[in-house]
Amino acid sequence: MSRIQQSSVQKKRRPRDAAILSLLAVLIVFVFIISMNTGLIRLSPIEVLHTLLGEGSPQQKLILFDFRLPRIVISLLVGAGFAVAGCILQSLSRNALAEPSTLGINAGAGLAVLIFISFVPATTAAPIFMLPLLALAGAGLTAALIYFLAYRREDGLSPTRLILIGIAVGAGIYAIQLILSLRLDPQNYQFVATWLAGKIWGGDWRFVLALLPWILILLPFTFYKARVLNVLNLGEETPAGLGMAVERERILLMAAAVALAGSCVAVSGGIGFVGLIAPHLARRIVGPRHQILLPACTLTGALLLLTADTIGRWILQPSEIPTGIVVAILGAPYFLYLLARSKA
Amino acid sequence: MVTSTHANSRAHPEGEKQLKSRPVAAAVILVAGLGAILMGLALSVSVGAADIKLASVWEAVFRFNPQLPQHQVIRELRIPRALAGAVVGACFAVAGAIMQGMTRNPLADSGLLGLNAGASVGLALAFAFAPSLSFMYIMLYCFLGAAAASILVFGIGSLSHSGLTPLRLTLAGAAVSALLLAISQGIAILFHLSQDIAFWMAGGIGGTSWTQLGVMFPWVAGALVGSMMISRSITLLSLGKDVAAGLGQRTRLVQTTGILIVVVLAGAAVSAVGPIAFVGLIIPHITRFLVGVDYRWIIPCSAVLGSVLIVFADIAARLINAPYETPLGALIAVIGVPFFIYLASKRKGGLI
Numbered sequence: 001m002s003r004i005q006q007s008s009v010q011k012k013r014r015p016r017d018a019a020i021l022s023l024l025a026v027l028i029v030f031v032f033i034i035s036m037n038t039g040l041i042r043l044s045p046i047e048v049l050h051t052l053l054g055e056g057s058p059q060q061k062l063i064l065f066d067f068r069l070p071r072i073v074i075s076l077l078v079g080a081g082f083a084v085a086g087c088i089l090q091s092l093s094r095n096a097l098a099e100p101s102t103l104g105i106n107a108g109a110g111l112a113v114l115i116f117i118s119f120v121p122a123t124t125a126a127p128i129f130m131l132p133l134l135a136l137a138g139a140g141l142t143a144a145l146i147y148f149l150a151y152r153r154e155d156g157l158s159p160t161r162l163i164l165i166g167i168a169v170g171a172g173i174y175a176i177q178l179i180l181s182l183r184l185d186p187q188n189y190q191f192v193a194t195w196l197a198g199k200i201w202g203g204d205w206r207f208v209l210a211l212l213p214w215i216l217i218l219l220p221f222t223f224y225k226a227r228v229l230n231v232l233n234l235g236e237e238t239p240a241g242l243g244m245a246v247e248r249e250r251i252l253l254m255a256a257a258v259a260l261a262g263s264c265v266a267v268s269g270g271i272g273f274v275g276l277i278a279p280h281l282a283r284r285i286v287g288p289r290h291q292i293l294l295p296a297c298t299l300t301g302a303l304l305l306l307t308a309d310t311i312g313r314w315i316l317q318p319s320e321i322p323t324g325i326v327v328a329i330l331g332a333p334y335f336l337y338l339l340a341r342s343k344a
Numbered sequence: 345m346v347t348s349t350h351a352n353s354r355a356h357p358e359g360e361k362q363l364k365s366r367p368v369a370a371a372v373i374l375v376a377g378l379g380a381i382l383m384g385l386a387l388s389v390s391v392g393a394a395d396i397k398l399a400s401v402w403e404a405v406f407r408f409n410p411q412l413p414q415h416q417v418i419r420e421l422r423i424p425r426a427l428a429g430a431v432v433g434a435c436f437a438v439a440g441a442i443m444q445g446m447t448r449n450p451l452a453d454s455g456l457l458g459l460n461a462g463a464s465v466g467l468a469l470a471f472a473f474a475p476s477l478s479f480m481y482i483m484l485y486c487f488l489g490a491a492a493a494s495i496l497v498f499g500i501g502s503l504s505h506s507g508l509t510p511l512r513l514t515l516a517g518a519a520v521s522a523l524l525l526a527i528s529q530g531i532a533i534l535f536h537l538s539q540d541i542a543f544w545m546a547g548g549i550g551g552t553s554w555t556q557l558g559v560m561f562p563w564v565a566g567a568l569v570g571s572m573m574i575s576r577s578i579t580l581l582s583l584g585k586d587v588a589a590g591l592g593q594r595t596r597l598v599q600t601t602g603i604l605i606v607v608v609l610a611g612a613a614v615s616a617v618g619p620i621a622f623v624g625l626i627i628p629h630i631t632r633f634l635v636g637v638d639y640r641w642i643i644p645c646s647a648v649l650g651s652v653l654i655v656f657a658d659i660a661a662r663l664i665n666a667p668y669e670t671p672l673g674a675l676i677a678v679i680g681v682p683f684f685i686y687l688a689s690k691r692k693g694g695l696i
Binding site: 102161163164165168171172175176179183194197272321325328329332335336339 | 534
């Protein structure tokens with residue numbers, strides 16, 4: 001497609017894209033309000049509104065600002081993070097089924113956090129800012145291992161090999177997690193089990209603070225690299241032909257995806273499938289151009305995870321289903337649907 | 345239902361060119377393997393939290409004295425455990441061999457293709473809704489779960505245009521596993537069964553009782569005999585569905601029987617010891633390497649070698665970090681993952 005054609009297409013699309021993004025944002029606000037009302041103590045939308053404007057009773061303020069709001073913010077951030085990470089990985093590997101959890105990266109991050117919890121027992125007193133860093137180290141090591149095992153000099157990074165090796169490495173790490181978690185005492189075990197199943201850690205602004213810098217730095221960085229992703233998505237030869245430092249760009253973007261997934265795992269445990277579904281839905285709505293695809297992914301991921309978390313809290317009160325389980329039950333059938341439709 | 349993949353599968357690298365089978369090697373494996381199982385059983389009974397001399401094992405079996413607590417431990421705990429290891433090892437390995445032969449998929453294994461996870465859902469449901477069920481019914485639940493999983497995986501795999509490539513089957517297996525594990529985790533958390541189920545999920549054969557063995561035995565024996573009866577047909581299927589059909593085989597009948605056998609084997613094994621993956625991946629490959637391509641030899645030899653693997657892995661699981669037991673499923677995965685990676689990256693083009 002020539003440059004002139006492309007820009008004319010862009011012009012036509014811009015209002016439509018803006019409308020879609022605004023619609024997603026409106027949906028998020030809508031689910032946000034429902035989520036604020038959901039929980040053990042029910043508050044009417046008007047009460048929520050009053051409290052948000054600073055006119056609620058101390059009890060209402062406590063519930064909304066100290067329990068529900070941080071959790072909602074974390075869901076939004078984590079959903080956005082996983083979705084963008086998945087989008088980057090899908091474009092880089094040119095594999096429609098790639099995402100942080102099928103590639104074993106979530107498992108690696110989870111293992112690092114689990115090792116920390118096993119040896120530093122007081123989980124709530126633990127330095128929370130350490131957790132994203134640890135998860136990052138775990139995710140980075142796992143990604144490096146998978147890259148190393150899947151890379152061949154003859155044919156580079158074969159999408160097939162990448163995903164098969166990711167599945168295998170994930171299975172191995174899962175086994176080690178199992179060994180470690182069974183050695184914990186019952187109380188810590190319960191905590192770790194629900195965490196590994198993918199539970200938003202809930203009522204604490206400190207987790208928001210720990211996660212926020214990563215998202216704030218990495219999302220704009222990937223948006224900035226949108227053009228590079230467009231080109232890398234084309235294949236092995238074209239980008240090099242266009243004079244791009246393919247290997248360097250690929251490693252930078254891969255690192256960004258790993259960092260996003262790692263820091264999200266640190267506060268939310270192993271939530272899979274968001275990174276798979278959100279990019280697919282977004283691509284279906286706005287098309288493959290990353291300039292608009294990445295923002296659309298961000299919003300779709302945030303919307304999906306907030307919805308899943310709200311469903312998990314709402315279905316069987318007062319007990320809660322971890323968000324990761326809700327997402328897997330919704331996401332796996334979609335994965336299978338994609339698989340059945342895809343051509344080899 | 346099941347369709348075989350195209351000729352680009354690598355279940356049998358030399359399959360098309362030379363159909364070698366080595367009956368002598370197979371006979372040696374059967375005899376030596378049975379010896380190793382007996383030795384492993386004796387060792388398994390004597391090793392553990394309380395070390396027991398082999399002489400006492402002998403006495404407990406042949407001159408049982410109910411007054412001695414040591415004899416009680418041997419009879420009621422150690423022997424069932426050792427036997428369970430031998431039985432489920434054979435189950436997982438034969439299930440894997442049949443699946444690899446039928447689908448021509450080198451990465452087929454009841455764990456990787458989601459059957460174990462399906463059986464886990466069956467078990468979680470049984471624990472949650474009918475905690476007082478006898479083991480017989482728990483096992484039937486597991487059969488149903490494994491059957492549902494196999495329908496899902498093979499159905500999805502064959503819905504797509506290009507059929508059941510190894511990659512597609514593996515991905516479908518991974519997704520179905522994730523879905524079914526999420527469901528059983530959800531059930532476990534809702535009904536506060538987490539810890540019971542987690543220990544069982546980790547693959548432990550410590551708690552097996554004589555009753556369980558007794559209930560399992562007829563099913564497993566029947567399925568193993570059945571697998572021998574269709575072994576010749578599986579050899580033909582492993583050459584390709586078209587070849588088999590061309591030679592006058594009723595492929596659909598064979599495939600349906602094969603899947604039923606696999607469901608019974610995986611379901612029974614998972615109901616007793618938990619979802620142990622990778623046994624069905626590793627053992628058939630090693631067996632094929634040793635005895636060639638004839639499934640009349642591959643199936644019995646896989647059964648024997650699978651038993652050997654689990655019996656000795658269970659001994660190792662007790663010794664590695666004594667007095668704690670290392671989860672058997674995790675231990676096998678530590679061996680299985682590198683093996684899987686080796687298979688997945690053996691050729692440069694990947695597996696499509």
